[in-house]
Amino acid sequence: MTVLLSQDRVQDEEDERRQIERIEDLFDRRDPWTLTLTGPHGECVNVPDSLQQLVRQLVRVLARGEAVSIVPVHKELTTQQAADLLNVSRQYLVRLLDEEKLPYHRVGTHRRIKLGDVMRHKCHRDRERRRSHDDLTRMSQELSLYE
Numbered sequence: 001m002t003v004l005l006s007q008d009r010v011q012d013e014e015d016e017r018r019q020i021e022r023i024e025d026l027f028d029r030r031d032p033w034t035l036t037l038t039g040p041h042g043e044c045v046n047v048p049d050s051l052q053q054l055v056r057q058l059v060r061v062l063a064r065g066e067a068v069s070i071v072p073v074h075k076e077l078t079t080q081q082a083a084d085l086l087n088v089s090r091q092y093l094v095r096l097l098d099e100e101k102l103p104y105h106r107v108g109t110h111r112r113i114k115l116g117d118v119m120r121h122k123c124h125r126d127r128e129r130r131r132s133h134d135d136l137t138r139m140s141q142e143l144s145l146y147e
Contacts, residue, residue, distance in 0.1 A: 024063040073116035
């Protein structure tokens, strides 16, 4: 499998899929795993916990047959890219920028938004949606609307 550190997406080949699923099964066991890299001359290095967590997440996504992109959080997005990531219209995103709900800066006449800021906004929005959904569910139960 080739991993590209660019805008290109990475997807596993079908023949590698079984290996990835096997790795996922190993990660799913209760026994803790420590990843170790072995160099060409037999030198071994334990992979730090933060990188192990990233590898586990990558394996889960690839095991489902989904594509993966690795993008630095400081990468700047166009308004259309940010809108696509948030699954909203570009006009709605521009309104969020105008209302200062998302930080941005201008490059000439164009607005640019950092990926990290978009992801923070998405996480906050998703948390608020879950909280509202839970509140509605609780109120419906209290009013005996579920039977």
